[in-house]
Amino acid sequence: MADNPDKKMVLVAFLQASNCSNYTGSWRHPETDPGFLDLEFYQNIAATLERGKFHLAFIDDRLAMPSRFGDSFEEAVEHGVRAVKLDLVPIITAMGLATKRLGLGATYSTTYFSPFHVARLFASLDHFTMGRAAWNVVTSLNDSEAQNFGVPEHLEHDDRYDVADDFMEATSELWDSWEDGAVVLDKQTGRFADSDKVHRVDHAGKWFQVRGPLTVPRPPQGHPVLVQAGQSERGREFAARWGELLFVIYPTPEACKAYRDDLQRRARLAGRDPDSVRVAPAVYVVVGETAEEAEQKLQQIEDLANLTDSLTLLSEVFNYDFSQHPVDEPLSDEILASMTGLRGFLDRVIELSGTSNPSVNDFITSSGRGTLREFPVFTGTPTQVADQMESWFHADACDGFVLAATHMPGAYEDFVNLVIPELQRRGLFRDDYVDGTLRDNLGFIRP
Ligand SMILES: Cc1cc2nc3c(=O)[nH]c(=O)nc-3n(C[C@H](O)[C@H](O)[C@H](O)COP(=O)(O)O)c2cc1C
Secondary structure, eight states: OOSSTTOOOEEEEEEOSSSSOSSGGGGGSTTOOOOTTSHHHHHHHHHHHHHTTOSEEEEOOOSSOOOOGGGSSHHHHHHTSSOOOOOHHHHHHHHHHTOSSOEEEEEEETTTSOHHHHHHHHHHHHHHTTSOEEEEEEOOOOHHHHHTTTOSSOOOHHHHHHHHHHHHHHHHHHHTTBOTTOEEEETTTTEEEOGGGBOOOOEEOSSOEEOOOOSSOOOTTSSOEEEEOOOSHHHHHHHHHHOSEEEEOOSSHHHHHHHHHHHHHHHHHTTOOGGGOEEEEEEEEEEOSSHHHHHHHHHHHHTTOOHHHHHHHHHHHHTSOGGGSOTTOBOOHHHHHTOOSOHHHHHHHHHHHTOSSOBHHHHHHHHOTTSGGGSOEEEESHHHHHHHHHHHHHTTSOSEEEEEOSSTTHHHHHIIIIIHHHHHHTTSSOSSOOSSOHHHHHTOOOO
């Protein structure tokens, strides 16, 4: 039974500013709206999610077109394998205009942006949305991204997190460089702000030197909500220090619970309240009025997958060209050691395939990349889907879920129309937002 029977789920929608969702075949779905270049596309999704009382809509990011596979972007462009990635700021702003309560999250890389830029951006967003901003802190993945920023190779995995620690320290200092209440705005006396409450930061880290102060008063939430998804040893250390909402990918509730227990333990060791971290695994939901309808929908969706999508995405995520091997050839220790992308993912492939030298086929099956099986798939009637969500939630495997889309916007609409009412009926999900910021809605303390 859950650690607190009155606890409610956190629900986050996983969005892409792209031609496809996480499921690359999604753009080929007959019901997918092709309007990914229109702001209304994102605003409509935001309105649907707010109707469903979702906590947060968050958009992922990648700073390069997939181009490791065959050392070319050709397959990615031809097949629409995440070929498009729009800038997130205008989209988040537009989604904020279409909603009043929904939290809005954007992904920004600590490897390719600067602390001043990111601190200013999220402080501005937090003001405009009256405290609804969240930042998905990522360290980025591969050489294709590096080469778009004038760097030949992506930094080594653990070094990226050292940079990220320094980045977070500088960013936090910038948000705090204006004390609460510093703005006076007294037209009579002509006093705009209290300079005693605005401070230089003089951050002198190994990687970043920032004088400050920030040019934006302290955000309504103090700091935007920090989203993180580190799964490797070093990534977990980082997540336990900084992360609040932790996104993960685990195939079973047992594996997810082990992560959650570990992160709570690490947060405690880092001097934080373990309740200040919430764990939400990514899932797909395919729901129908009847089990048969759900099964047909699932079949239609799964038929959209193809091998090229998987290989293109694997090459991107592992920073390694998978076109070099027959699909059943076991990959040598040297090759595996040369993969500098997602470390947590590689550990998972080795664990799930049961061999320390997995083949390309093992990579596809164990990672599920490019297929619907990358995340757990909850299928069936609203009752059956709610049962599956409840079993993870009540096993204390997680604090909620990150809903990825099988097609857009239909996957979000189906979930809001069919599953949310069932979760609410069971008391697993709230009936409405509370007054206040995203932080208040998540039950997080204001820093
Ligand atoms: C739900 C979810 C969303 C993610 N979104 C992004 C993203 O938008 N951009 C990115 O570069 N990495 C993204 N990642 C990858 C993580 O930032 C992280 O690198 C990954 O989980 C592996 O952890 P590790 O770096 O500790 O090996 C995401 C991971 C998850 C689970």
